[in-house]
Amino acid sequence: MGDATSGGEDQHAGPPEPARPAQRPARLVLYAGCVFVVLGAAVLYLGYNGMATNELPPAQAPYLISGGLTGLALLLLGGMALFLYAVLQAQSDLRRDLRQIRGAVEDLAEGLAAATSPAPGSASANGTVMIARGARSYHRPECQLLERAQGVRPAAPDDAALAGLTPCRVCRP
Numbered sequence: 001m002g003d004a005t006s007g008g009e010d011q012h013a014g015p016p017e018p019a020r021p022a023q024r025p026a027r028l029v030l031y032a033g034c035v036f037v038v039l040g041a042a043v044l045y046l047g048y049n050g051m052a053t054n055e056l057p058p059a060q061a062p063y064l065i066s067g068g069l070t071g072l073a074l075l076l077l078g079g080m081a082l083f084l085y086a087v088l089q090a091q092s093d094l095r096r097d098l099r100q101i102r103g104a105v106e107d108l109a110e111g112l113a114a115a116t117s118p119a120p121g122s123a124s125a126n127g128t129v130m131i132a133r134g135a136r137s138y139h140r141p142e143c144q145l146l147e148r149a150q151g152v153r154p155a156a157p158d159d160a161a162l163a164g165l166t167p168c169r170v171c172r173p
């Protein structure tokens, strides 16, 4: 068969698509399915042809029947291979869609994280700060020093600055 040795399939494939890992094996399955279907049809055709033209002596009936069964089996194999090809193709498309969705979700998560968690040094831009009762400094809400403080209340950073408090040297709000 010359089909197996034709390695130039990729040269006339046009502009290269983005990488699809399942494409090459899927194509092999497609070729195998076509070959099986054609072979099965040919065997069936030859079998029926032989039955129609010959007088069908009883001694040859087993051969014709087995030939027909072989043709049917080849057709079945080809059909299964074509079905497998369709499944592989759908799976490849699904995988690509999933990759895109995952990328979009990651982008979304990064955007959310950037929007909600304060960047170092810019916490007082929009977030609240925490003030302990009697303290002279204000903190980020997650500051370690607040764990031992009492009477902690949130405040807007502008209020804390107006109250004459200084930013904590540990968390640097």
Ligand SMILES: [Zn+2]
Residues within 6 Å of the ligand: 138, 139, 140, 143, 144, 145, 146, 168, 169, 170, 171, 172
């Ligand atoms: Zn602090």
